[in-house]
Amino acid sequence: MKFTTEKTQIVDSLQNAAAVAERRQTIPILANLRLKIVEGKLEVTATDLEIQIKTYSDLIEIQEEGETTVSARKMSELCRSLPEGENVNFSLSNGKLTVSASNFHADFATISSDDFPEIEINEEQTPVTLESGILKRILSKTSFSMASQDVRYYLNGMLLETDGSRINGVATDGHRLAFSSAKSSSEAPEARNILPRKAVLELAKLLSPGEESIEVLIGPSYVDVRTENLSFSSKLIDGKYPDYDKVFPTGEPLPLEISKDTLQSALSRASVLSNEKYRGVRFQLSENKLKLTANNPEQESAEEELDVVYSGSELEVGFNIGYLLDVLNSIESDSINFEFYGEDSSCIIKEKGSEDDVYVIMPMRL
Numbered sequence: 184m185k186f187t188t189e190k191t192q193i194v195d196s197l198q199n200a201a202a203v204a205e206r207r208q209t210i211p212i213l214a215n216l217r218l219k220i221v222e223g224k225l226e227v228t229a230t231d232l233e234i235q236i237k238t239y240s241d242l243i244e245i246q247e248e249g250e251t252t253v254s255a256r257k258m259s260e261l262c263r264s265l266p267e268g269e270n271v272n273f274s275l276s277n278g279k280l281t282v283s284a285s286n287f288h289a290d291f292a293t294i295s296s297d298d299f300p301e302i303e304i305n306e307e308q309t310p311v312t313l314e315s316g317i318l319k320r321i322l323s324k325t326s327f328s329m330a331s332q333d334v335r336y337y338l339n340g341m342l343l344e345t346d347g348s349r350i351n352g353v354a355t356d357g358h359r360l361a362f363s364s365a366k367s368s369s370e371a372p373e374a375r376n377i378l379p380r381k382a383v384l385e386l387a388k389l390l391s392p393g394e395e396s397i398e399v400l401i402g403p404s405y406v407d408v409r410t411e412n413l414s415f416s417s418k419l420i421d422g423k424y425p426d427y428d429k430v431f432p433t434g435e436p437l438p439l440e441i442s443k444d445t446l447q448s449a450l451s452r453a454s455v456l457s458n459e460k461y462r463g464v465r466f467q468l469s470e471n472k473l474k475l476t477a478n479n480p481e482q483e484s485a486e487e488e489l490d491v492v493y494s495g496s497e498l499e500v501g502f503n504i505g506y507l508l509d510v511l512n513s514i515e516s517d518s519i520n521f522e523f524y525g526e527d528s529s530c531i532i533k534e535k536g537s538e539d540d541v542y543v544i545m546p547m548r549l
Contacts, residue, residue, distance in 0.1 A: 184220060184249025184275040188242045190265050190284075193225060196238035196412075197259040199389055200229035203236045204255035210300075212252055216259075217299045218273070218280075219250035228301065229255055234382045234417040235302040236389075243270065251293045253280050261289060302416050308400035308407060309374065311345055313367040315397045315410060319390035321352035324363035324540050326383050327509045330356035337422035340379045345371035345401070353427050354383075359506045360430050360543040361513075368396070376401055377424055382417035389413060430543055432529045436522035437495030440535065441473065443519050447511045449487045453477040454504045456485040462505050463549045468498040468523070477504070500526045501549035507532075510542045 197216065205213045217228040224239045261282065265271065269284045280291040322341070330338040333356065344351040350371070351364045378386075386408060390397070400407035408415040453464050457477035467474040473491045478484035500523065510532050511519070518535035532542040 184218070184251060184280075185245075185247040185273065186220065186225065186242050187244045187246075187270060187272050188225065188240065190262060190267065190269045190271055192242065193227075193240045193271070194259075194262050194265075196225070196227045196240045197255075197262050199238055199385075200227045200236050201255040201259035202385060202388070203231060203234055204229040205231040206256060212294050212298050212300070214255060215252035215294055215299075216255045217250060217252045217296050217301075219296065220245055220248040228299070230300060230302055231381075232300060232302070233379060234385065234415070236385070236416075237414040239412045249275055250296045251275050251280055252296050252299055253291045253293050257291065258282075302405075304402065304405045304407065304416060306402040306404060308402035308405070309372060310369075311350070311367055311371040311399045311401065312369040312396060313350060313365075313399065314393075315390045315395040316392045317350070317365045317367070318397065318399065318408075319387060319392055321350065321363045321365055322383055322387040322390070324513050325352040325354040325361040326387055327513065328354040328356060328359050328361035328542075329380050329383065331380065333357070337377055337420055337424055340377045340420045341383045342424045342427070343376050343378055343401075343406070345374045347371070347373075353424070355425070355427065355430065358503070358545050359509075360427060361510075362427065362541045362543075364539050374401055375424060376406060377420035377422060378406060379417060379420055382406075382415075386415060389415060430529070431541075432522075432524040432531065432543070434524050434528070436524060436531070437468070437498060438493070439468065439473070439495075439521040439523065440492040441489065441519055441521070443511055443514060443517055445489055446519065447508065449475055449489055450504055450508055450511070453485045453487065454508070456483045457504055461547065462503050463501050463547045464504045464507070465499065465501050465549050468493055468495065468500075470494060495523070498523055498526060500530070501547040502530070502544055503547055506544050510544070514540070 219226045228237045272283045274281045282289045342353040350367045398409045458479045465476040473489045475487045516534040520533045522531040529543050529545045
């Protein structure tokens, strides 16, 4: 294998693939990237046996085709540190991969690609076509609510739901829930699939925010996301996701409207003196006023009164500051609408004028 490329052509491919490769593996080859010349492009593959990424990069010149595997971390770090605009030469000989640029030369140890465990999907998959930015938005708007190491394994991921022309993402850790919905550009059959946490986080980084068309292929056990220069495959979590509709509180809501920046900065100040373990903040609502109170076991406390639009009955309810700030960080509009349903009920948070993104936070006893 022998080829020449330019740093900018391959550096993103190497870094994206290296994020998927497993560093702490007992199987050494899983810490490697497979480099392979395919139809005049460099195919870079990485897998942790649960998810797999393949990226395709243009090359300046190919002198000899071939394939090998090399350390993901070392190769991506080396290429990232090369000067911008530098031409890079790769050549494989006697089990060593030589990488050279103008005054630089390095020899990498390799492992034969014959042992590389590529995920092969042999199942019928249903294609859904949508814009890259739409899926990226759904993943970004919900991923922070996923559980990370819950014994209810199906919560350690995100529910991806297709229903006709709409695609929904739902994530919950049992204390909060995030829901995001968008219109897809093709009709899709009704389906509910749970994407694993790592796949959600990696895809949210990989997808471009623009209008590039992507194909999502959904099967019983795997999901495939394909763009022009990317193929991303992931096992699905086998389990039944809870009926999230039951999480939305019912009854007559008490609506409140507030500036996002005002609330965000007030909560950041209150968090400094909140209980470090429970991170609670008390909301006290009265006509057009919201009073925030936080305190901790050291007898320290913080209070702040904010102007809001609220005409409901007086109410006192506690929430986790971290959960509130996570929601505010994902909201793009200047104003936020809260809906309260009593001191023992969850609250709903939405962007002003939008029903596409809905957040539910359970109350805390303070």
